[in-house]
Amino acid sequence: MNDSARRVFAIGDLHLPGSMDKTMDLFGIHWENHFEQIQQDWIGSAREQDIVLIPGDISWAMRLEDAREDLEAIGRLPGMKVMIRGNHDYWWKGLARVREMLPAGMHVIQHDGLEVGEYIFAGSRGWERPGGDAPDPETEKIYQRELIRLEMSLTHARKLDADKRLIALCHYPPTDAQGSPSPVTDLMARFRVSDVVYGHLHGYACAGAFAGVVDGVRYHCVSCDCVGFKLYPLPETTA
Secondary structure, eight states: OOOOOOOOOEEBBBBBBBOOOOSOOOOOGGGHHHHHHHHHHHHHHHOTTTTTESSSOBBSSSSSHHHHHHHHHHTTTEEEEEEEOOOOOTOOHHHHHHHHHSOOOEEEEEESSSTTTTTEEEEEEEOOOOOOOSSOHHHHHHHHHHHHHHHHHHHHHHHHSSSSSSEEEEEOSOOOOOOOOOHHHHHHHHEEEEEEOOOOOOGGGGGOOOOOEEEEEEEEETTTTTTTTTTTTOSSSOO
């Protein structure tokens, strides 16, 4: 690979404290000083021309202003950052205000897409897939709404460029542990997505996270504890 070529990494669920002095240590000793671990690897792995995808659960902050310190800490790390909202990103209220707060080189995707060099990016938070003989109506409502938002983002991305490599971000797992087809995987295949990165899962659930190919699309779980608190490098070529 050309040393100057742009690389793409991903890491999700940073769960930074958000001015709340909230740590993740209660989830296990491996979470102790977890952001220090992430930063050390990040600085050693990524360069300024690289891209780092962050599929949600960025900060525990409840208000946008309280997330400022966390966003600035991420912004000081090498590379361009591309983020989506997770289910715990309560501070993410008002897209225009969020974008005003972001340090240089940080971008968020919400109902739209982003073109960076040879790549285009899209994504949406997603939700738990309704299941069982009597699925919860509220879960079904949110899931269907997120499908609409994902399709909007993918459509926007493909309008930016019909042929470039498209990488998508989801927060919730887009499929089950077996990689069964789902409405999300159907959308990813229809829009010719190359790779999907997702998070949300932690601890023992990491072992059951699907990593593989569905309908020609590769899926990668990149929750920070699932990847050892290190940046996860995406394949340099399509499947």
